[in-house]
Amino acid sequence: MGFNKIISQEKAIKLLKGTLRTKKIPNALLFLGDAYIGKTSTAIAYAKALNCLNSENEDSCDSCDSCKKIEQGLHPDIKIIAPEKDVITVNSIREVEEFVSLKPLEGKYKVAIIKEAHKMNNAAANAFLKTVEEPPFNTTIILICENIHTLPEPLISRCFKVYFTPLSIDAIKKIIPDMQQESFFRIIMGKPGLFISRDILKDIQWFASTLKNIKENNKKSIWKDNEEIKRWIDFLCIFLRDSLVKLINKVPSDCCLILPLDFKLKENISVQEIFNLYEEVQNIKRNVDLNLNKSILWNYLVSCVNNLITSSENRKPST
Numbered sequence: 259m260g261f262n263k264i265i266s267q268e269k270a271i272k273l274l275k276g277t278l279r280t281k282k283i284p285n286a287l288l289f290l291g292d293a294y295i296g297k298t299s300t301a302i303a304y305a306k307a308l309n310c311l312n313s314e315n316e317d318s319c320d321s322c323d324s325c326k327k328i329e330q331g332l333h334p335d336i337k338i339i340a341p342e343k344d345v346i347t348v349n350s351i352r353e354v355e356e357f358v359s360l361k362p363l364e365g366k367y368k369v370a371i372i373k374e375a376h377k378m379n380n381a382a383a384n385a386f387l388k389t390v391e392e393p394p395f396n397t398t399i400i401l402i403c404e405n406i407h408t409l410p411e412p413l414i415s416r417c418f419k420v421y422f423t424p425l426s427i428d429a430i431k432k433i434i435p436d437m438q439q440e441s442f443f444r445i446i447m448g449k450p451g452l453f454i455s456r457d458i459l460k461d462i463q464w465f466a467s468t469l470k471n472i473k474e475n476n477k478k479s480i481w482k483d484n485e486e487i488k489r490w491i492d493f494l495c496i497f498l499r500d501s502l503v504k505l506i507n508k509v510p511s512d513c514c515l516i517l518p519l520d521f522k523l524k525e526n527i528s529v530q531e532i533f534n535l536y537e538e539v540q541n542i543k544r545n546v547d548l549n550l551n552k553s554i555l556w557n558y559l560v561s562c563v564n565n566l567i568t569s570s571e572n573r574k575p576s577t
Contacts, residue, residue: 278313289420306320309335354372376547
């Protein structure tokens, strides 16, 4: 997959092609944006373009030996690092340091891609900063990041930033042509990779089950890890966003795809209250990787949910 196959990230690709055209390749790039919107695919496409044997128009040919090896994960000058047990440790960064310290074996550039770079612990981030400050020749490192706030400012300032945005519904339809229901396009929130990599219906059931437990303050479904917290918050944000639309357009609050049938929005809740809660929840998501106390977070969400929705048991009987 070259840049020509990346959908709806024109601004990001224009920036990257500019570095190829001017031959001013950054030693470190920071790819910023939500999960599942094409950052990793774009990083691999950039690695291909840097090393392609038949490059044209600042893009890879996708057919030369170099492109094929990168696509298959077999190129000796491309290394991808991912978190182990939800964290990137200093040992992983030392692997990168050793990798980039050597000259390219086959390609023009050595490229290290660090997935979920926001999961670097302090020791890893500090070690990586030294690598960025003294970069080897013909080497570029790409940090793929969802939450810039977890990275130290000196590291951020030394990276060439490339921003990625969620995809439009029309763009997602090009990637997932068989997905016809408009409601599912809303659920994946511009993140086609979320649909491709997960069972959305099971996720909805999981969200609804946990929501019920929060409403009842039953902690048996408390989240296992930070990724699960962020995934649940994503679904809560979908519900809040849909609730805003329904209030503004005066649509019955029962009509929400991901809300359990025996729940609905509280009467007389205002648009501003929902908007404020949406902002608060987004702020929580940005700080989840700072090791928020899960029990305190649970109690906070119990309060939020109780102020937002009511169950059928609490509804006034009709007369």
